Amino acid sequence: MEIIFGVHPVTEAVRMRPADLDHVTVLSGPPNPRVAALMDLCRSEKIRVSSASREELQRMSRSENHGGAVAFLRERKALTIEDLLKPVAAKRFLLALDGVEDPHNLGALLRTADGAGVDGVLIPERRSAPITGAVAKASAGATEHVRVAKVTNLVRSLEDLKKQNIWIIGLDERGTMDYDQFDFNTDVALVLGREGAGLHDLTKRTCDFLLRVPMAGAVPSLNVSVAGAVVMYEAARQRRRAAAPAGAEAAPKPSKPRKGLGS
Structure with missing residues (x-):
């Protein structure tokens, strides 16, 4: 079984291959907004969510940098x-x-x-x-x-x-x-x-x-x-x-901040 951790990686796994997910475990206690959004996404995909202590998540992920979320998945098929x-x-x-x-x-x-x-x-x-x-x-x-x-x-x-x-x-x-x-x-x-x-x-x-x-x-x-x-x-x-099409003008500067470095 494949184990991944961190809110971003777990969220992307739920989005991209929900059928491979066995369950997701999050940190016990009131969730922060990102973890709460992940839990909502899991519920919409009918993926079981459990909670555990920080020490238990560390043991599951074998990392202190687990980010409060650990997912257990079927291993992906190797590409050629x-x-x-x-x-x-x-x-x-x-x-x-x-x-x-x-x-x-x-x-x-x-x-x-x-x-x-x-x-x-x-x-x-x-x-x-x-x-x-x-x-x-x-x-x-x-x-x-x-x-x-x-x-x-x-x-x-x-x-x-x-x-x-x-x-x-x-x-x-x-x-x-x-x-x-x-x-x-x-x-x-x-x-x-x-x-x-x-x-x-x-x-x-x-x-x-x-x-x-x-x-x-x-x-x-x-x-x-x-x-x-x-x-x-x-x-x-x-x-x-x-x-780019010939003669195309430079793209205008975005009016809203974009995701990028450090996001």
């Missing part, structure tokens, strides 16, 4: 690389992770992938953080929206993507081109490497291009989730601009 290639997008935008092992980095990357319009994410079965409750919490519920495929051999999978005319773009501090100089308005798979060590050598050799994020300070590189966010949103910006 073929699943990510269907339906056929006009211009595919994939993310491949070459051994990201920190659950918080993985969760942050999935959250960014959801926001930047990534079509799917490839992660290797070995030497990679699995999709756990901690990852779901760090992703703020994005794990329920981003399609993630586990692959046995990442390099072989990247070669398969090449056969589908998808460019393989690695991010490396020793890359030969700045990330904002590359034209992302095509079929691409962005490859990010391990914390600290970066891309494996064989993965590097498989990439068609190696891009870098230029650094003005003394530190040579960014954290993988931050670097990934920078490049994914540059790709999203380019693709959005290319899709």
